[in-house]
Amino acid sequence: MNTRVIGERIKRSEDPRLLAGKGVYVDDIHLLGMAHGAVLRSPHAKARILGIDTSRALALPGVLAVITAADLGHANSPMPLLFLDRGFIFPRTHRALAIDQVRFHGEAIAFVVAESRYIAEDALELIDVAYQTSQAAVDLVEASRSGAPLVHDDTDSNIACRTVTEYGDLASAFANASFVLREELRPERGCAQPMETRGAVADFDARTGKLTLWDSTQAPIPTRGILAEKLQMAEADITVIAPDVGGGFGVKIMLLYAEEVLVPFAARLLKRPVKWIEDRHEHFIGSNHERLMVHDVEVAVMDDGRITALKDVFLYDSGAYCPYGPVNAECCQGILPGPYKIPNIYTEYVAVYTNTPIVSPYRGAGQPHAVFVMETIMNRIATRLELDVAEVRRRNLVTPADCPWNAGVVFQGNSPLIHRDCDYPAQFHLLLDSLGYQAFREQQAKARANGIYKGVGLAFYVEGTGIASYEGVEVCVEPTGFVRVTTGYPSQGQGHATTISQIVAEELGVDMSNIVFQQGNSDQFAWGGATFASRGTVIGGTAAVRATRKVRERALAMASDMLEVSPIDLEIVSGVVRVKGVHQMCTDLKTLSLAAAMPGLETGDEPGLRATGFFRPVGGTFSSGVHAMIVDVDLGTGVVTIDRHVVVHDCGLMINPTIVEGQIFGGTAQGIGGAHYEKLWFSPTGELLTTGFADYIMPTAMEIPFIEIHHLDRASSLNPLGVKGVGEGGAIPVPAAFAGAVEDALAPLGVSISAVPLTAPMILEHIRKAQKKLVGQTA
Amino acid sequence: MLHDTFIVSTKINERVVTATVEARVSLSDFIRHEAGLTGTHVGCEHGFCGSCTVLMDGEPVRACLLFAVQAEGRSVETVESLGTEEKLHPLQTAFWEHHGLQCGFCTPGILMTLRAYLEAKPDPSADEIREALAGNLCRCTGYQQMIKATEAAAKTLRENNGGAAA
Ligand code: FES
Numbered sequence: 001m002n003t004r005v006i007g008e009r010i011k012r013s014e015d016p017r018l019l020a021g022k023g024v025y026v027d028d029i030h031l032l033g034m035a036h037g038a039v040l041r042s043p044h045a046k047a048r049i050l051g052i053d054t055s056r057a058l059a060l061p062g063v064l065a066v067i068t069a070a071d072l073g074h075a076n077s078p079m080p081l082l083f084l085d086r087g088f089i090f091p092r093t094h095r096a097l098a099i100d101q102v103r104f105h106g107e108a109i110a111f112v113v114a115e116s117r118y119i120a121e122d123a124l125e126l127i128d129v130a131y132q133t134s135q136a137a138v139d140l141v142e143a144s145r146s147g148a149p150l151v152h153d154d155t156d157s158n159i160a161c162r163t164v165t166e167y168g169d170l171a172s173a174f175a176n177a178s179f180v181l182r183e184e185l186r187p188e189r190g191c192a193q194p195m196e197t198r199g200a201v202a203d204f205d206a207r208t209g210k211l212t213l214w215d216s217t218q219a220p221i222p223t224r225g226i227l228a229e230k231l232q233m234a235e236a237d238i239t240v241i242a243p244d245v246g247g248g249f250g251v252k253i254m255l256l257y258a259e260e261v262l263v264p265f266a267a268r269l270l271k272r273p274v275k276w277i278e279d280r281h282e283h284f285i286g287s288n289h290e291r292l293m294v295h296d297v298e299v300a301v302m303d304d305g306r307i308t309a310l311k312d313v314f315l316y317d318s319g320a321y322c323p324y325g326p327v328n329a330e331c332c333q334g335i336l337p338g339p340y341k342i343p344n345i346y347t348e349y350v351a352v353y354t355n356t357p358i359v360s361p362y363r364g365a366g367q368p369h370a371v372f373v374m375e376t377i378m379n380r381i382a383t384r385l386e387l388d389v390a391e392v393r394r395r396n397l398v399t400p401a402d403c404p405w406n407a408g409v410v411f412q413g414n415s416p417l418i419h420r421d422c423d424y425p426a427q428f429h430l431l432l433d434s435l436g437y438q439a440f441r442e443q444q445a446k447a448r449a450n451g452i453y454k455g456v457g458l459a460f461y462v463e464g465t466g467i468a469s470y471e472g473v474e475v476c477v478e479p480t481g482f483v484r485v486t487t488g489y490p491s492q493g494q495g496h497a498t499t500i501s502q503i504v505a506e507e508l509g510v511d512m513s514n515i516v517f518q519q520g521n522s523d524q525f526a527w528g529g530a531t532f533a534s535r536g537t538v539i540g541g542t543a544a545v546r547a548t549r550k551v552r553e554r555a556l557a558m559a560s561d562m563l564e565v566s567p568i569d570l571e572i573v574s575g576v577v578r579v580k581g582v583h584q585m586c587t588d589l590k591t592l593s594l595a596a597a598m599p600g601l602e603t604g605d606e607p608g609l610r611a612t613g614f615f616r617p618v619g620g621t622f623s624s625g626v627h628a629m630i631v632d633v634d635l636g637t638g639v640v641t642i643d644r645h646v647v648v649h650d651c652g653l654m655i656n657p658t659i660v661e662g663q664i665f666g667g668t669a670q671g672i673g674g675a676h677y678e679k680l681w682f683s684p685t686g687e688l689l690t691t692g693f694a695d696y697i698m699p700t701a702m703e704i705p706f707i708e709i710h711h712l713d714r715a716s717s718l719n720p721l722g723v724k725g726v727g728e729g730g731a732i733p734v735p736a737a738f739a740g741a742v743e744d745a746l747a748p749l750g751v752s753i754s755a756v757p758l759t760a761p762m763i764l765e766h767i768r769k770a771q772k773k774l775v776g777q778t779a
Numbered sequence: 780m781l782h783d784t785f786i787v788s789t790k791i792n793e794r795v796v797t798a799t800v801e802a803r804v805s806l807s808d809f810i811r812h813e814a815g816l817t818g819t820h821v822g823c824e825h826g827f828c829g830s831c832t833v834l835m836d837g838e839p840v841r842a843c844l845l846f847a848v849q850a851e852g853r854s855v856e857t858v859e860s861l862g863t864e865e866k867l868h869p870l871q872t873a874f875w876e877h878h879g880l881q882c883g884f885c886t887p888g889i890l891m892t893l894r895a896y897l898e899a900k901p902d903p904s905a906d907e908i909r910e911a912l913a914g915n916l917c918r919c920t921g922y923q924q925m926i927k928a929t930e931a932a933a934k935t936l937r938e939n940n941g942g943a944a945a
């Protein structure tokens with residue numbers, strides 16, 4: 001019988017090429033006669049453009065074109081609004097190049113194309129722009145007030161969107177509560193920073209009128225659609241290819257970034273291939289950010305620690321435009337209660353324009369914020385009731401007996417959060433057990449007596465995954481015997497070539513080595529969305545199952561005619577279709593494929609042993625888990641050492657556990673970055689101050705601890721593979737766990753944490769303040 | 780000054796590459812554009828991420844921080860010198876087996892850093908490997924599987940060298 005392929009730790013098929021330095025990232029594409037672009041970006045957060053003089057730049061030898069808004073015509077029309085929100089007041093999207101006004105430091109103003117990147121950058125310095133600066137709206141809270149400087153003059157406030165969701169009866173829950181807690185909580189601004197920046201290469205073939213764009217994007221198919229509209233071309237004349245992409249984490253879907261219009265526009269204009277590669281400084285100011293919110297949370301609590309109502313009104317920093325709608329805020333409210341049973345919930349999110357770079361999802365998309373809110377509240381309840389933090393959580397968890405449990409909130413893609421196929425108490429038990437929670441509490445007390453400040457932080461999460469719309473996969477047994485598997489959505493390191501091939505190999509009965517996987521090329525597969533929201537395996541995987549099953553059925557039907565046996569007596573092993581128990585009665589997929597490609601094939605079927613499968617889920621899936629961190633805080637410096645980090649997670653059945661673990665390790669490390677190191681700082685006038693790796697500190701191997709993972713997978717009942725998605729879960733609970741651990745370590749000082757990240761200097765400030773207060777009390 | 784051109788001859792992976800370049804051209808651009816070896820990646824051009832790490836006369840250097848003219852007459856090794864897809868170097872094999880890479884963008888720089896490191900220190904502890912990698916950023920992996928891979932590679936390399944473990 002078939003050996004199992006799904007669920008096995010199979011080595012990735014993409015790796016040998018990448019390891020040998022043979023990856024083809026966008027900067028590795030080199031075309032004959034290629035010119036190079038560079039973008040002039042606004043140095044101001046808010047200014048009127050009084051004039052642009054490009055003459056000096058144009059006079060520089062080697063400069064081919066200097067493109068400004070006036071040259072673009074329809075290509076500079078506003079970008080589409082990707083997500084509508086019922087609460088929208090003033091949706092405003094960006095254009096490729098700013099007209100008359102700039103609204104954030106980094107906004108694109110002009111595009112230079114020259115014979116080399118060196119010359120293009122020289123030319124940027126020769127463009128003379130006259131600016132009239134004015135007061136920028138920088139601080140989120142201030143920008144939200146009436147009378148604040150307006151980001152868009154044609155609106156009467158900076159409020160882009162205000163959306164209320166209500167479930168249950170809040171008034172009576174608050175009236176009957178034993179007590180009410182209220183907190184202001186702030187997750188601060190950060191960004192994804194994939195190691196490969198963005199970039200694009202475009203080639204316009206004047207002979208055929210066809211345009212090809214190689215783009216470091218997570219979304220080649222929608223990019224093609226929008227680009228076609230901007231350039232007023234048929235989609236049929238445009239090919240968008242996502243080659244090897246060096247990490248995405250959300251930032252590589254914008255639809256579109258300025259350069260995704262400018263580079264192909266210039267290539268068509270100049271009839272020469274054009275390349276533009278973002279540098280790291282540009283990536284900080286010119287690519288999207290994430291994270292900043294200010295939550296005003298109130299909970300109604302009974303004296304046993306159970307929460308009966310939750311009210312969360314929060315401001316969401318949208319940046320200067322909102323092409324994404326307030327999608328992070330929507331995702332935040334969509335999992336806000338996490339795994340906890342809260343019968344009455346009110347959320348209100350207010351998306352606010354500020355004169356800062358645009359905000360769009362970064363690994364977790366608003367969900368780390370939600371977890372930070374809920375888990376901090378759990379800690380506050382424990383403090384208030386003098387209960388153990390684990391006990392308070394236990395009392396509030398949804399249990400398997402409650403399932404399916406409708407949490408009352410709705411995640412992105414019209415996905416109500418319904419708890420099913422999960423066991424949170426079991427996760428918690430496994431976590432506390434692996435951690436040795438009780439033993440730690442004893443050690444902690446001893447350590448404290450010796451002046452050593454250790455703490456534990458706990459954070460549950462529920463992650464919305466696998467949301468609409470659809471994806472598709474084509475499976476084709478070539479007449480060569482190779483099995484070609486094609487998807488539209490690309491990889492940025494997730495290993496789709498391996499996991500999707502594992503699914504096809506097992507479902508069809510072929511060897512992995514016979515599969516040729518291709519993805520991310522709009523000509524090879526033209527329908528689908530993008531790689532985001534941990535949906536590749538849930539949606540693409542299910543589409544692969546559907547396509548493969550159709551191919552298998554067809555192969556069995558053909559073989560059954562050929563061998564004159566019933567299809568149920570046949571099996572497919574390593575591409576050989578044979579009669580069960582009579583293995584010499586056989587044919588193979590290659591032969592069947594040839595037969596299916598023959599003219600005069602009698603079946604009346606379409607030619608080819610191939611099929612396409614699509615999957616469009618109704619609502620999303622949800623994965624979940626719980627993290628614990630044990631930290632040691634140095635009172636003299638605020639430096640935190642992470643002693644242990646334990647993860648229990650449930651992403652449904654695993655196609656490839658090694659890849660799953662890779663996603664969790666990587667996500668957790670990004671979470672640690674966002675919890676302890678990474679914050680974007682702006683000047684009071686809105687210039688971004690953190691514009692390189694010297695200022696924006698990302699964790700190295702020295703800062704990331706050994707991470708211990710425990711799988712507790714429960715199959716999802718929502719798709720044939722039983723999968724739930726795993727891309728973001730690692731990152732989501734980490735800031736909350738870290739904040740909780742630091743707070744617990746510093747409990748003897750009475751420190752309470754209400755913002756992340758918490759850098760060592762910030763922690764030191766908390767310590768100093770608390771110490772002063774203690775001295776004041778004893779004096 | 781910066782626009783003055785120079786003829787630079789550098790031995791890159793057993794092949795001498797000669798080209799006329801401006802003084803300001805970085806070694807990473809020289810490797811990528813003049814030698815056509817695109818395995819060396821450029822992640823920051825500021826010397827922070829380590830993606831561009833290559834060996835110059837056997838020592839790991841950041842190719843983005845050097846000018847091509849500084850490599851005149853020197854010998855440079857890039858990731859392409861390690862192993863081929865068909866015949867991977869033990870470091871590459873170990874990274875494959877332990878899932879030490881995801882998007883693969885940081886990987887060439889990391890492999891070159893480790894290659895030099897393991898020659899100098901054939902039997903490092905996990906903590907020492909973390910320290911050796913402290914100059915290389917990876918945004919995908921969280922480093923753990925990479926460290927496992929390095930331990931495994933070190934073991935193989937020691938065995939290949941006659942089991943003379945320190
Ligand atoms: S590109 Fe050289 S260190 Fe980052």
Ligand code: FES
Binds near residue numbers: 246879881920
């Ligand atoms: S594998 Fe993607 S940055 Fe390291």
